[in-house]
Amino acid sequence: MINVDHVYKYFGKNQVLKGADLKIEKGERVAIVGPSGSGKSTLLRCMNLLEEVTYGEVWLDDKLLTPVDPYLHYDIIEKSNTFKKLYAARADKVGEEGARAEIIRQIKQNDLLKRAEGREFSAAVKTFYKANILDINVARQRMGMVFQQFNLFNNMKVIDNLIYAPTKLKVMNKAEATEKAYSLLKRIDLTDKANVYPNSLSGGQKQRVAIIRSLMMSPEVMLFDEPTSALDPEMVGEVLALIKEVADDGMTMAIVTHEMKFAREVATKVVFINDGVVAEQNTPDKFFDDPQNPRLKDFLSKVL
Amino acid sequence: MRQPVLWCIMLNNLLATFFENFSEIILSGKYLKMILNGLWLTVEVSVGASIIGLILGSVVAAVKLLPNNNKWMKIPKFICGIYTTVIRGTPMALQLFIMAFVVFAIRGFPQEIVAILAFGINSGAYVSENIRAGILSVDKGQTEAGRALGLSGARTLVGIVVPQGIKNVIPAIGNELIALIKETSIVGMIGMFDLTQASKVIGSGQYLASYFAPTVVVAIFYLAIVYLLTLVIKLIERRLRAGDKR
Ligand SMILES: Nc1ncnc2c1ncn2[C@@H]1O[C@H](COP(=O)(O)OP(=O)(O)OP(=O)(O)O)[C@@H](O)[C@H]1O
Numbered sequence: 349m350i351n352v353d354h355v356y357k358y359f360g361k362n363q364v365l366k367g368a369d370l371k372i373e374k375g376e377r378v379a380i381v382g383p384s385g386s387g388k389s390t391l392l393r394c395m396n397l398l399e400e401v402t403y404g405e406v407w408l409d410d411k412l413l414t415p416v417d418p419y420l421h422y423d424i425i426e427k428s429n430t431f432k433k434l435y436a437a438r439a440d441k442v443g444e445e446g447a448r449a450e451i452i453r454q455i456k457q458n459d460l461l462k463r464a465e466g467r468e469f470s471a472a473v474k475t476f477y478k479a480n481i482l483d484i485n486v487a488r489q490r491m492g493m494v495f496q497q498f499n500l501f502n503n504m505k506v507i508d509n510l511i512y513a514p515t516k517l518k519v520m521n522k523a524e525a526t527e528k529a530y531s532l533l534k535r536i537d538l539t540d541k542a543n544v545y546p547n548s549l550s551g552g553q554k555q556r557v558a559i560i561r562s563l564m565m566s567p568e569v570m571l572f573d574e575p576t577s578a579l580d581p582e583m584v585g586e587v588l589a590l591i592k593e594v595a596d597d598g599m600t601m602a603i604v605t606h607e608m609k610f611a612r613e614v615a616t617k618v619v620f621i622n623d624g625v626v627a628e629q630n631t632p633d634k635f636f637d638d639p640q641n642p643r644l645k646d647f648l649s650k651v652l
Numbered sequence: 653m654r655q656p657v658l659w660c661i662m663l664n665n666l667l668a669t670f671f672e673n674f675s676e677i678i679l680s681g682k683y684l685k686m687i688l689n690g691l692w693l694t695v696e697v698s699v700g701a702s703i704i705g706l707i708l709g710s711v712v713a714a715v716k717l718l719p720n721n722n723k724w725m726k727i728p729k730f731i732c733g734i735y736t737t738v739i740r741g742t743p744m745a746l747q748l749f750i751m752a753f754v755v756f757a758i759r760g761f762p763q764e765i766v767a768i769l770a771f772g773i774n775s776g777a778y779v780s781e782n783i784r785a786g787i788l789s790v791d792k793g794q795t796e797a798g799r800a801l802g803l804s805g806a807r808t809l810v811g812i813v814v815p816q817g818i819k820n821v822i823p824a825i826g827n828e829l830i831a832l833i834k835e836t837s838i839v840g841m842i843g844m845f846d847l848t849q850a851s852k853v854i855g856s857g858q859y860l861a862s863y864f865a866p867t868v869v870v871a872i873f874y875l876a877i878v879y880l881l882t883l884v885i886k887l888i889e890r891r892l893r894a895g896d897k898r
């Protein structure tokens with residue numbers, strides 16, 4: 349469903365993601381855990397391009413969301429002037445296939461591609477991009493996102509928060525959207541709040557509305573960034589229960605969370621982010637009972 | 653011993669002249685007409701410039717706020733950057749001179765238009781910065797939530813961010829318009845007859861030969877205009893804030 353392929357993210361000189369790889373398959377529920385500042389939120393936000401990636405690619409099914417990273421495509425590297433030059437110099441020495449592979453490795457390792465690599469290279473990049481790119485706004489309609497700070501639209505009543513995007517994006521007409529909104533409100537037992545503004549809701553109510561606001565678009569996958577971290581303790585339960593419900597309906601999801609118990613209960617895969625890379629990923633049982641990475645052992649000993 | 657007495661007499665004379673002149677200005681149609689002519693020009697230039705300033709300021713703010721995601725946005729963004737920098741970095745009087753004696757150095761070209769354009773362009777730069785600051789003060793999470801749902805940058809800006817930012821913008825724009833009205837008092841420099849010029853002419857030797865009364869009268873007019881505008885802005889603000897609580 350989502351493929352984060354070797355993503356690097358720099359904030360200025362600060363390298364936050366350092367070649368993160370993560371695949372989320374359809375139906376999977378991936379919990380993302382790790383120390384504070386390790387890049388969990390950044391990784392999640394790269395999935396729907398709220399953060400632009402610096403290098404690497406993000407794919408949604410078979411569609412590319414980011415610019416092409418030539419280093420990830422051997423056939424494109426082979427079109428570069430650098431490759432051609434190196435190849436011409438070495439062709440007589442090594443067997444043909446071996447030489448190609450070795451030169452590509454050399455180029456990747458030493459970051460040899462330049463800004464301009466000749467017309468053939470540019471054409472290859474462009475062709476690949478054109479053939480695979482998916483408009484980000486279309487992609488985002490297929491990916492729901494729930495934020496730590498809820499981010500309900502403060503200028504709109506709850507009902508308008510729910511129907512705004514689907515009607516403006518012409519996914520539904522107003523009557524359909526309203527009907528769906530009320531059925532979702534009923535599900536979270538907040539029908540009576542349809543016509544109030546978000547600032548009169550409790551934190552837990554806000555987050556539950558934010559979740560159904562995402563559901564309004566019928567996303568194929570949902571991204572949660574610490575959905576319960578800004579909540580008073582007594583409200584955590586109601587939000588986790590709703591997420592669990594959504595999970596039970598078969599939603600593909602990625603959840604950045606500090607709730608280890610919840611991760612173990614709900615996730616099909618747990619991922620440990622450390623220092624900008626995916627340091628370990630495993631089924632919840634193996635992840636928590638038999639961690640391999642020493643950093644993960646250390647982390648778990650602190651949080652469990 | 654005689655000093656205080658002298659001062660008293662002087663003060664007495666001054667006040668007597670003042671009240672005499674004051675009532676003459678108000679009562680004699682001649683001076684009042686001059687003042688009303690000046691007032692009309694001040695209002696004309698202020699209103700015209702405000703309209704241009706608000707439109708121009710909104711457009712420039714929009715250009716600066718829209719996401720920089722393609723190369724076609726770069727050029728307008730660059731131009732708008734230069735515009736605000738130059739306008740805010742040079743004196744208004746100089747801008748008025750340039751408009752009157754360089755750009756529109758055409759015999760018979762209506763001066764009102766020159767002034768309206770000069771002040772409008774000037775105020776557009778400040779208005780755009782006010783709008784930009786107000787909009788930028790809206791929590792980034794609002795934009796992110798909109799974009800994450802698949803809404804375009806422009807739609808998110810117009811439908812979600814601007815309605816929230818406008819509350820922060822109105823007071824600043826009000827102040828800008830008040831400053832604009834007061835600043836139009838320099839149009840006399842290019843030979844236009846506004847409210848301030850009216851006081852100058854009436855106070856000159858040709859007429860009353862005293863600036864005291866005419867300047868006070870004109871000051872009252874300025875105060876009245878500014879006070880009215882302040883009231884209107886307060887009203888708008890209250891409306892918007894009322895929408896906030898509900
Ligand atoms: N917009 C930004 N600009 C600059 N630096 C940023 C930005 N966003 C994140 N960072 C930096 O990137 C690093 C990783 O941030 P990130 O939010 O991904 O961490 P995290 O794992 O989610 O941490 P936490 O558990 O505290 O939420 C941090 O050092 C942070 O300061």
Ligand SMILES: [Mg+2]
Pocket residue numbers: 388389390574
């Ligand atoms: Mg985070």
